[in-house]
Amino acid sequence: MNNASRRLNVLSQHLGKPCGERHVGEVELQPVAGSSNNAGTSYASATGQPSSYARVHGEVSRAPAHWRRIDTVAKEELREVRYEKAVEEGIAKVTINRPKKRNAFTPRTVMEMSWCFADAREDPTVGVVILTGEGPLAFCSGGDQSVRGAGGYVGSDGIPRLNVLDLQMQIRRLPKPVVAQVAGYAVGGGHILHMVCDLTIAADNAVFGQTGPKVGSFDAGYGSTHMARLVGQKKAREMWFLARLYDAQQALDMGLVNKVVPLDQLETETLAWCREMLRNSPMALRVLKSALNAAEDGQAGIQQLGGDATLLFYQSEEGNEGRQAYMEQRAPDFSRFKRLP
Ligand SMILES: CC(C)(COP(=O)(O)OP(=O)(O)OC[C@H]1O[C@@H](n2cnc3c(N)ncnc32)[C@H](O)[C@@H]1OP(=O)(O)O)[C@@H](O)C(=O)NCCC(=O)NCCSC(=O)CCC(=O)c1ccccc1C(=O)O
Numbered sequence: 001m002n003n004a005s006r007r008l009n010v011l012s013q014h015l016g017k018p019c020g021e022r023h024v025g026e027v028e029l030q031p032v033a034g035s036s037n038n039a040g041t042s043y044a045s046a047t048g049q050p051s052s053y054a055r056v057h058g059e060v061s062r063a064p065a066h067w068r069r070i071d072t073v074a075k076e077e078l079r080e081v082r083y084e085k086a087v088e089e090g091i092a093k094v095t096i097n098r099p100k101k102r103n104a105f106t107p108r109t110v111m112e113m114s115w116c117f118a119d120a121r122e123d124p125t126v127g128v129v130i131l132t133g134e135g136p137l138a139f140c141s142g143g144d145q146s147v148r149g150a151g152g153y154v155g156s157d158g159i160p161r162l163n164v165l166d167l168q169m170q171i172r173r174l175p176k177p178v179v180a181q182v183a184g185y186a187v188g189g190g191h192i193l194h195m196v197c198d199l200t201i202a203a204d205n206a207v208f209g210q211t212g213p214k215v216g217s218f219d220a221g222y223g224s225t226h227m228a229r230l231v232g233q234k235k236a237r238e239m240w241f242l243a244r245l246y247d248a249q250q251a252l253d254m255g256l257v258n259k260v261v262p263l264d265q266l267e268t269e270t271l272a273w274c275r276e277m278l279r280n281s282p283m284a285l286r287v288l289k290s291a292l293n294a295a296e297d298g299q300a301g302i303q304q305l306g307g308d309a310t311l312l313f314y315q316s317e318e319g320n321e322g323r324q325a326y327m328e329q330r331a332p333d334f335s336r337f338k339r340l341p
Contacts, residue, residue: 043057057279060272060275060276060279061271061272061275062268062271062272064267064268064271065086065087065089065091065267065271066086066087066088067084067085067086067087067093068084068085068086068087069082069083069084070083070084070085070119071083073112073115073116073119074115074118074119076111076112076115078097078112078115078116079108079112080096080097080098080105080106080108080109080112081094081095081096081097081109081112081113081116082094082095082097082134083095083116083119085123085125085126086271089275089278090125090126090127090128090278091126091127091128091129091130091271091274091275091278092116092119092120092123092126092128092129092130093129093130093131093132094113094116094117094120094129094130094131094132095132095133095134096109096113096131096132096133096134096139096140097134098134098144099133099134099135099137099138101141101144102137102138102140102141102184102185103133103134103135103138103139103140103141103190104140104141104142104143104144104145104190105140105142105143105144105153105164105189105190106144106147106153106155107147107152107153107154107155107159107161107163108155108156109144110161110163110164110166110167111163113131113167114163114166114167114170117129117167117170117171117174117178118170120174120176121174121175121176126176127176127177127277127278127282128176128177128178128179128274128277128278129174129176129177129178129179130178130179130180130181130270130274131171131178131179131180131181131193131194131197132180132181132182132183132270133182133183133184133190135183135184136183136184136203136205136263137183137184137185138183138184138185138186138190139180139181139182139183139184139185139186139190139193139194139206140185140186140187140189140190140193140194141185141187141188141190142187142188142189142190142191142192142211142212142217143164143188143189143217145215164189164192164193165221167193168192168193168196168221168222171193171196171197172196172222172293172297173293173304175286175289175290175304175308176282176285176286176289177198177199177274177277177285177289178197178198178199179197179198179199179200179201179270179273179274180193180194180197180199180200180201181201181266181267181270182194182200182201182202182203182206182208182257182266183202183203183205183206183263183266184203184205184206184207185206185207186206186207186208187207187208187209187210187211187245188210188211188212188215188217189219189223191208191209191210191223192210192219192222192223192227194208194257195222195223195226195227195230195256196222196226198289199258199273200256200257200258201257201258201259201261201266201269201270201273202248202251202252202257202259202260202261202266203248203260203261203262203263203265203266204248204249204260204261204262204263205248205263206247206248206251206257206260207245207246207247207248208245208246208247208248208250208251208256208257209239209243209244209245209246210223210227210239210240210243211243212240212243213240213241213243214243218240224236224240225296226296227239227240229296230254230255230256231254231255231256232254235254248260258273259273283308283312286308287305287308287312290304290305290307290308291305293305317337318334318337321333321334321337322334
């Protein structure tokens with residue numbers, strides 16, 4: 001397929017039908033009244049008829065993405081992670097690629113993930129990032145116990161690290177939504193990774209839990225405190241103190257995940273959620289993520305939210321008057337800017 005026909009195909013997939021069945025620009029309304037559609041979106045209606053909201057915003061495509069693989073990031077070849085971007089869509093995907101170890105992470109795995117997330121942050125065409133694990137059996141089984149030494153997980157340089165803590169911060173600070181796509185086990189440090197993602201879509205075979213107290217480990221940071229915000233204090237203590245495993249429905253019931261779907265629908269559903277977010281204002285999503293973080297993250301959270309405020313201010317006439325005045329070596333004239341109530 002050449003580039004032009006691929007683009008046409010992707011565009012027609014966005015409109016919800018295969019190429020040839022509809023002209024570009026012609027959008028068909030989907031049934032919406034008071035029901036959940038395939039994408040899991042719900043456009044409730046007060047009248048029993050499709051609302052103007054539903055008519056305007058409609059449904060998102062559930063077509064497969066066309067993934068372009070990126071093998072080298074930050075001048076490093078990816079060995080333990082797969083990194084992809086969806087052609088003509090603002091979606092990046094980071095896949096932990098150690099299925100034989102249930103996608104347990106080493107310091108190298110974490111570094112590779114970090115390079116990919118940095119790339120996704122810097123790329124202005126990317127609006128949302130998926131984090132997942134290779135294969136149906138595991139999202140991630142936490143730190144690779146076979147390389148655990150005194151002081152952390154030991155890589156080829158012999159230095160012990162707990163660098164997954166930096167990755168958690170990176171995901172949380174990334175000013176774009178990050179969606180965990182979970183099939184199979186999300187346990188130990190892998191469970192924490194899905195918790196620090198903004199949303200989690202789970203397959204019906206997903207299993208969640210903290211194993212740390214059984215293997216001599218714990219996360220006294222986000223892994224425990226953010227969990228308590230998600231599921232409540234009693235449940236968080238249960239999850240950590242007993243170190244049990246929970247199925248996908250239990251995880252949904254306790255607010256750990258956003259949606260559970262059959263395993264064969266997992267990527268389709270995740271893509272639909274990503275596409276739905278991509279239709280919305282990126283700045284609105286960015287500031288909302290900062291605000292939700294700020295409520296938990298103290299000064300560091302306020303710094304993130306403050307940075308967003310500055311970003312917006314720099315784009316305003318008022319902000320630019322100050323810069324312009326400085327460059328022209330004159331006093332700024334802020335008199336024309338209203339002091340709104
Ligand atoms: C995940 C299981 C429940 C899956 O069970 P099962 O399907 O029966 O498969 P297995 O046969 O057990 O596994 C297949 C294969 O994979 C190897 N493997 C699986 N998980 C790991 C692992 N974490 N480390 C090393 N190897 C693993 C397993 O040995 C098998 O290998 P073979 O050669 O084929 O025999 C089950 O596998 C399981 O319980 N796994 C262990 C889960 C676990 O306890 N993980 C570690 C939790 S502690 C942690 O993650 C700390 C992380 C961290 O760095 C940290 C530190 C401090 C503060 C914060 C953090 C943080 O993460 O936030």
